[in-house]
Amino acid sequence: METYNNIVLERLPRHLKRYVVAQRYERYTALDQALWRYVMRQNYSFLKDVAYYPYIPGLKKAGLSIATIPNLQDMNDSLKLIGWGAVTVDGFIPPAAFMEFQAHRVLVIAADIRQLEHIEYTPAPDIIHESSGHAPIIGEPDYAAYLQYFGEVGTKALSSGKDFELYEAIRYLSILKEHATTTEVELAEAEKNLQIIQDNMGEPSEMALLSRLHWWTVEYGLIGDLHNPKIYGAGLLSSIGESASCMQEDVPKLPYSLNAIEYAYDITKPQPQLFVTPDFEHLKIVLDKFADTMAFRVGGKLSVDKAIDCRAVCTVQYSSGLQVSGVFKLANTDQNLSYIQTQGPTALAFAGKQLEGHGIDYHSEGFGSPVGNLRGADQDLEDFDAVTLIQYGIVEGQQCLLNFASGITVVGTVQLIVRQFDKIVLISFTACEVYRNDGKEVYFRPEWGIYDMAVGTEIISVFAGAADKDAYETLEEHPGQASFSMTNETEDVKLVNLHAAIRNLRDKGFDQEAWLYIFNLLGPENADHWLGLVELFEIAWANNAEELAHLAEVRLLKFVTLYPHLKKLIDDGLRVAKEEALLNNQ
Structure with a gap:
């Protein structure tokens, strides 16, 4: 296992190291990089006003940038300065292992990156959610302490046999949703199977209840005043769709308390309500109240009965x-x-x-x-x-x-x-x-x-x-590299090459002839061309090539007509490019 010269990773126990895979940075394509850049630019544009922790300082503390997908070496060089580390894993890992990594002050980051069609949100773990969501706020000491403590408590939580069935069903459905070759029949069958399991879970286990507290804090938490909260949850910080929609008045904001365990969640849908904590110390108080009910603190026959029900x-x-x-x-x-x-x-x-x-x-x-x-x-x-x-x-x-x-x-x-x-x-x-x-x-x-x-x-x-x-534990060998099964096996090679040309245009300097050549290849016959056109608009606008920028904008408006579902993505892309150019010229 690569430890990136980080003592936090070197101290990981052997049974956790088997989940770690090599990042294989060279597997990220130019389209992947463009997708990261778009999401991060959108996030910063919106989150600079609504995120609890200053977003850019937090990114830098975690070794991240807006421009490129993070390299695990850079992340660990930064994170080890605050006593944390980061590793890449291949998609989902068991909840207990995830919690234990957290207890050891290690961020678990999925090596894959979402598909373009899921740019706003993906139910499957990906590098955007795990790194841009969790990492920037690690620089806040009180939150980092809560995250580690949650991992310590979560490692002790007892699951049930039903929990494992549910985990596998969610995992399978999330992978199907992220895979371009999935058929509607396969998706419907997986959703039906998940619903059957959800409807027959019985009494929720410790891990099921604890996962709700994790979801409503670490993933989807808000902090501050109930009527004007800030975002700190990683699921919101990494979702350009839900980070905006969640702040609307029609999404109820409830005071965070132990009552949050009564609210189940659906990983595949926007959240119907969110919880607001006054500070991170309050999170620990609530977690302690729940921990006092757990078998690792209670003991006795009832706790042994839970272990029997666990079947693990x-x-x-x-x-x-x-x-x-x-x-x-x-x-x-x-x-x-x-x-x-x-x-x-x-x-x-x-x-x-x-x-x-x-x-x-x-x-x-x-x-x-x-x-x-x-x-x-x-x-x-x-x-x-x-x-x-x-x-x-x-x-x-x-x-x-x-x-x-x-x-x-x-x-x-x-x-x-x-x-x-x-x-x-x-x-x-x-x-x-x-x-x-x-x-x-x-x-x-x-x-x-x-x-x-x-x-x-x-x-x-x-x-x-x-x-x-x-x-x-039997320490079987785990594959030493990520599968990258979601994206790279199905990407359009021509589209990837176009984004490589766009990145080359940005990195090596503006060239009008090269810009026009790429522009002429990005026609409305392919809905996925919208991101490339947004990037071309941004490059032209930043270089005061108003005529070229107008060409890109007109074509993008045609995309909106042909593909109405792209309207918000395109409008936001144009807006951020104009705002950034305006700031740079001031």
């Missing part, structure tokens, strides 16, 4: 500090939590580091253990000293019988007692049997081998993923 790798932490990571299943139907059980590969850890000899190879078929106090004990087993251990017959090499207050019995020969920081976290037995005294359940039999019993009075925390992800 989670971690439960005993009061002793022992962490058990795996896919959890129902172990008992009691009102109180008396036993935990995983299925498949499981690992044991302490303070986020895997215990030696207790990885997924050793516990390949699952792990189970009681939770609670020994019957009649006046202190927790995890706190037993050497004398108390002897009193209860817990001596290495000797057989002992442990009766838990929950009605579970463990009987076997003690093989090993494991301590961490003066806490007993694990006791291993041979010739061991574990069962309920009522005879309803046998959890372990002597012929199954060594029984490793976790020690702890209660489950104090439950969170998503493994405690030691680098040790737990």
